[in-house]
Amino acid sequence: MISELGHFLLIAAFCLNLGLIANYISIKAVLVGHTSFFNKLESLLLTLLAISFLLLIISFVTSDFSVKLVANNSHILKPALYKVAGAWGNHEGSMLLWVLILTLYLFLFQFSSRNYPEVLVRNVILVQLSIIALFLFYILVLSNPFERLEFPPLNGQDLNPILQDVLLVAHPPVLYLGYLGLSIPFSIAIGFLLTNDHKINIVGLIRFWSLTSFIFLTLGILLGSIWAYYELGWGGWWFWDPVENVSLLPWLLNLALIHSVLILERRNSLLNWTILLAIMGFSFSMIGTFIVRSGLITSVHAFANDPSRGLFILLIIFLAITSSFVIYVTKRPNYENSMKLNLASKELWIVVQNLILLVIAAVVFLGTIWPFIIEAIFDEQVSVGEPFYEVSLIPFVIIFAFMLPIASKIRWRRKNNGYVRRLLILIFISSGLSACTFIWKDFNLLTFIGLFLALWICISSILEFISSFKSKLPIIKGLKSSLILNSRLIGRTCAHFGFGLLIFGVTAVTSWEIxxxxxxxxxxxxxxxxxxxxxxxxxxxxxxxxxxxxxxxxxxxxxxxxxxxxxxxxxxxxxxxxxxxxxxxxxxxxxxxxxxxxxxxxxxxxxxxxxxxxxxFIWVGVILIALGSFFSVFSFTYKDRGITL
Amino acid sequence: MRFYYFFFIFFVASQAFSIEPAEILSDTKLENRARNLSSNIRCLVCQNENIDSSDSEFAKDLRLFIRDKLVKGHTDDEIEKFLVSKYGTYILFKPEFTGYNIFLYLFGPFIFIFGFITILFVFLRV
Structure with a gap:
């Protein structure tokens, strides 16, 4: 009965979803003043999906083995926590969670968009509803989590034992919150293009939602990494496994997005680029799911072995990505680039760093799909693994890390005289300090570079914090207001310092492990x-x-x-x-x-x-990156705060 | 209960488990070279694991093979070439810099240079 009810709620949700889409498409039907009614319907959609997911969890907790999914993924002796987690430790359940979180974000988006023009908000909701509809359709047709078995077994087949772990209970939901958080910047970008009114300022919205997604993505990847560290018994924390790679792609693109938004906000330029990044970010989230879910790759993450499913997901993603790029190409704002840049301008440094992030993402993506391409074209088998990524990515990471303090230090609209000398002194100090390490250890060039970069980033971010904090507001005016006003600076320092610690940890572990x-x-x-x-x-x-x-x-x-x-x-x-x-x-x-x-x-x-x-230091560094993003979320855009730089 | 223990011990003991002390060469230089080589060699019967971290018999045989060749004085290149000729390019985690793989290696640098020039043209109007 429970599972039939769950299935029925899914169908009801799908119908409601289609009805809402129809309403939003015929714009005239949504009269001003009726939006609150539609908001209530969207809350209803969320409620239906949430109850449906809850019913699935109940089936798992009560070990109802007449439900096929429970029989395949649970066991009567399994601890209760893992029974609950079993609901998303498989293909069907995780797809339901996927749709649930998409709807949750739609619901939350409504609160953040109160001050924005209705035409934009309506378009964004329409785009988000369409994505939900595509995946809901897929669930109903090919991946029904509530399917019954004719002859229920006495006991289930259990969840893969290495997945029975507290961290892995949290890992999928957190990572999904990250992946799907990118759906909102995506919907905002497409919705914005569809409005044809390119005067609307979407910076604040994109910034808020991409940072939110970034926090969860970072934490989700961290949880998986820590789990691999203690569970796989080799002490490694990153294996360049295809599934890890695809989670890195949206992370890298999101990182680029967060920083390009800075330029959009201050200079009102790079709008096209930011929109493109927002589209690509969620596209890579979906491609990641496709690679994980399609069974193309065999790993602990590959649940679906049914090729028709893989094909269907590929179709959904192809449809979503191509249509969004068509919208981008036909509707993108025609703006004249008004930036006048020179080598000392912050924009140039951020743009080049954006480029490097994109290059890293492109290499990781190509490396991940390279074996499939070669097999399809030449019918030969190649492997692409850790040694390849190390050789081809380390140079880019070094350039990126070296540029970071400079890009962060350059002021937006001021003369930068005197900075060059200070930066040179700082470079001299950090390289001197890292050279000292080799009094005790054997010299190794990469170790030296790693230590230098870590010191260079950590020291300069702290110095920058000290100098910038003073210049804005004296601490006497009250700690609280000072914290709020400096929340961006705190966030930035925290995240950049964390990145420095991360580099240090990686360097130390790879160089000095015993x-x-x-x-x-x-x-x-x-x-x-x-x-x-x-x-x-x-x-x-x-x-x-x-x-x-x-x-x-x-x-x-x-x-x-x-x-x-x-x-x-x-x-x-x-x-x-x-x-x-x-x-x-x-x-x-x-x-x-x-x-x-x-x-x-x-x-x-x-x-x-x-x-x-x-x-x-690796874990602490990554946590600081997430914490830094957290501080930054709670600052508003400069224009909102009425502060001129 | 005793039966379970017996079964368990038997089962655990029958699992090969990555590098074993008996395999390690006493010559640390050679052993380091062996480790370096192994990190690039895929265990063909596992999922995305190199032969150092794999528990399989296949990986164990290859680990012993590599060390045997190293002791006999073969170079790293010779050993890799031999493995490729026997098992195909699939066995190397780092594809050789030949043929279509050149594209894979140059893809990153290419888009970096291309993107960089574009940025210079668009923003600096060189």
Whole structure:
């Protein structure tokens, strides 16, 4: 009954959706003053989808194995949290979540658009409703999550054990909030083009929604990365897996969008470029879903193995992307470029950095689809993996990172005399400091460059913060108002500083990681750098849905106990799969990372130990980037605040 | 319960698990070269994993093969060439800089230079 109701609500939502689209297309039907009525209908649409999704979760929690999706992805012994997460740990459920979040954004958009012309708002809602309709249609025709089984099994097939993890419960919804957050800038861009009135100022709207999306995208990618770090047992945090790559594409484009909006806001130029970025951002979100969902790529993320689905999704995306580009080409504003730039103008630096972000995205995209292209054209198989991306992206990342402090430092409308000398001094100091590191370590050019860039970005963003903060408002006027007025500066400093930390963490981990693989007997002691490690023994136990063997290790430094680690192996009988659970002792500067390998005989095991220096800087850096965007969201545009620069 | 333990231990023990201590060469220079090589070599029976991190027998055989060749004095290039001739270009994570792959490598630099010149023309009116 529950699942039939859920299915019925989906159909009802689709009908309502079509009705709303019809109304918005025949513009005259929406009279001024009736918008609130339509807003209520959109809230109804959201409610229908939310209840439908809730009913799916209920089917999972009550383990109703007569529903095909539950039978395939759940198990009676699975912990309750993962039963709930099972609702989106599969193709059909995640597509329903996808549509639900699209509608949620439509609902939220209405609040942010109160002060904007009705003609624009109506167009934006129309575009967003059309996207929702396409995906809802797909769900109803090819991917019904509420499908029943004629002969329900006694027990389900369980969720892939490596996905049974707290971080992965949150990872898909957060990432979807990021992907789909880009649907609003997309709809704004298309809606704006459709109005034919290019005087409307859409900067504030695009800025708000692209930053919101950027926060979730960053956090979503971070969650996946941390999960890979401790679950896959190799201590890596980025694998250049196709699925990781496609999540990076909208992130890069969104990053470019956020910064090009700055120029649009101050100079009222680059409108076309910003609109194009907004269109491309969501297009890449959809292409990402297509690659993940179509089964083109086999990975833990590939749920759909039905080729007709892949084809259908491809059609939807093709339709959405081509029509939006046709709209862009035919309706784009015809504006004369009024910028007069020279080498010292901020715009030029931001535009070039935009270009680099786009180049990186293009290389990642081409690398990801290259194997398919070559197979289709030449019928040959090639692989494109980590070593390729390292070689072809590192030069661009270096140029990008080097430009960042300069681009950030240059003032919009002032003379920049004297900056060159200060920048040169700063470059000199940072390179000198990073060179000092090699008193203790062997010299390596890439390590040196990485350290230099990290210092260069961190130091200059802090100096910039100090000088800019003072110049705006004295702190005496009240901390709160000072924070609000400086929220953009705080956001920028935070994000750029975080980026510096990220570079530092990546450099340190790749350069100075220590690895140790050995056979260890119970009771044996061994040394790793200045640490002494004692293998105390192994322990077997049986949990509700898995069995585990866990080793117990004590780590001493100068005969003082620093930590106890218990790396595990788990067997999930329902799928007959073994997973490794690394044990990590994280400190600010070092992660102690242990993995239990093979059992050699009654007493001896293979043990892998890693010391990962400064890996926490990667996580902290990324969190600061998200936090910086968060501060920036809550500032308004300069024009709104009435501040002239 | 005891039966389960037995089953579990048996199962866990039968899993090969990435690099093992017995495989590691005592000569650190050669071992580093082996690691460098392995990071570029795909485990053909896994999903997007190099042979260093893979648990499969295939990866283990290749790891031993590489070390054997290194000890015998073969160069990195020779080993990669041999693997490509045996398994095809699919085995390398970094495609060789030949034929259609040249396009893949030059794509990034090309759009960067093209874009940069466009920016100079549009904004600076050189």
């Amino acid at each position: 690895e140790d693989i050995r056979n260890v007997e119970v009771g044996e002691k061994y040394y790793l750098k200045s640490y002494q490690i004692v293998f105390k023994g192994v322990d077997y136990s049986v949990e509700k849905n898995f069995k585990r063997v866990s080793g117990s290790f004590e780590v001493y430094k100068n005969s003082k106990l620093v930590g106890t680690l218990s790396p595990e192996k788990r067997l999930y009988p329902s799928r007959n799969e073994v997973t490794t659970e690394a044990s990590i002792n994280p400190t600010l500067f070092n992660d102690f990372y242990m993995v239990l390998g093979n059992k050699l005989d009654e007493n001896a095991w293979v043990v892998r130990t890693y010391i990962k220096p400064f890996i926490s």
